[in-house]
Amino acid sequence: MSTSSVLSTEKTMEKSDLLKDMVAVVTGSGRGIGKAIATVLAQAGAKIVINDINVDLSKATAEEFKSQGFDAIDAPCNVTVSEQIEKMVETVMNKYGRIDILVNNAGITRDDLFMRMSEEHWQAVIDTNLTSAFKVTQPVLKIMSKQRRGRIINIASTSGVHGNPGQVNYAAAKAGLIGFTKTVALEYATRNITSNAVAPGFIDTDMTKALGEDKIKKVVERIPLGRMGLPEDIAQAVLFFAGPGSYVTGQVIEVSGGLYT
Numbered sequence: 001m002s003t004s005s006v007l008s009t010e011k012t013m014e015k016s017d018l019l020k021d022m023v024a025v026v027t028g029s030g031r032g033i034g035k036a037i038a039t040v041l042a043q044a045g046a047k048i049v050i051n052d053i054n055v056d057l058s059k060a061t062a063e064e065f066k067s068q069g070f071d072a073i074d075a076p077c078n079v080t081v082s083e084q085i086e087k088m089v090e091t092v093m094n095k096y097g098r099i100d101i102l103v104n105n106a107g108i109t110r111d112d113l114f115m116r117m118s119e120e121h122w123q124a125v126i127d128t129n130l131t132s133a134f135k136v137t138q139p140v141l142k143i144m145s146k147q148r149r150g151r152i153i154n155i156a157s158t159s160g161v162h163g164n165p166g167q168v169n170y171a172a173a174k175a176g177l178i179g180f181t182k183t184v185a186l187e188y189a190t191r192n193i194t195s196n197a198v199a200p201g202f203i204d205t206d207m208t209k210a211l212g213e214d215k216i217k218k219v220v221e222r223i224p225l226g227r228m229g230l231p232e233d234i235a236q237a238v239l240f241f242a243g244p245g246s247y248v249t250g251q252v253i254e255v256s257g258g259l260y261t
């Protein structure tokens, strides 16, 4: 994510205590959309757990949050590995004793046309973008169930809603994540736990920068609002779902500037 977009959030967002005393775990929050989500939740008063597969990035990001006066820790792990997830949850519980908000944000792309898609790339994307949510959410839901309060927010994609050529693995994983979101919503509503998804369109992060300028230009031409989204655009939608009094569950909101695929 570009530094300017983080700074623009800092400038425009007032600090509030909407999420005071709440603990938020954001996976893949070392950079990009996850970092912007962590920033907005911290500005709303939440205590933040920075998780990333990149240990140094997790640490540096948590330090950055602390230097801005936010209450934050780093709990790095690979969200595809159950033993590492257990340790992450243990670290959070030892420090804060609760988890109120879980944002399943960590994700990767391994794009290719369907006939050229290798099984390895298929599986890597399913593991990181879908199975990880199952593995991380299970232990967290046990904690939220005892608390009788929780917010699960999954970062899907418009690709998972509408499909996208070259992304059969990614679209399948994100569509699966939407089914996951709706089912968790139904199973956990009686425990005062909501489960919702945000489906970003085309957002300015390192993930999309990797596509190169030509491809980016072509996609931007198709966006009705005429620009790429910023990570903060996604973070604002997450904040909506994270609020304590929310009566919304099982929903998917597309944050895409009107882009349909």
Ligand SMILES: NC(=O)c1ccc[n+]([C@@H]2O[C@H](COP(=O)([O-])OP(=O)(O)OC[C@H]3O[C@@H](n4cnc5c(N)ncnc54)[C@H](O)[C@@H]3O)[C@@H](O)[C@H]2O)c1
Pocket: 001, 027, 028, 029, 030, 031, 032, 033, 034, 051, 052, 053, 054, 077, 078, 079, 080, 104, 105, 106, 107, 108, 128, 129, 155, 156, 157, 158, 199, 200, 201, 202, 203, 204, 205, 206, 207, 208
């Ligand atoms: N950028 C977009 O246009 C866009 C569009 C739709 C959806 N999304 C989704 O938003 C989320 C964030 O994307 P981004 O653009 O910020 O990507 P990004 O690549 O900039 O950041 C993703 C972060 O996740 C971390 N990560 C990757 N695998 C991990 C693992 N196994 N365990 C823990 N951390 C891991 C990475 O180290 C990285 O810091 C992803 O789920 C992505 O699919 C992005």
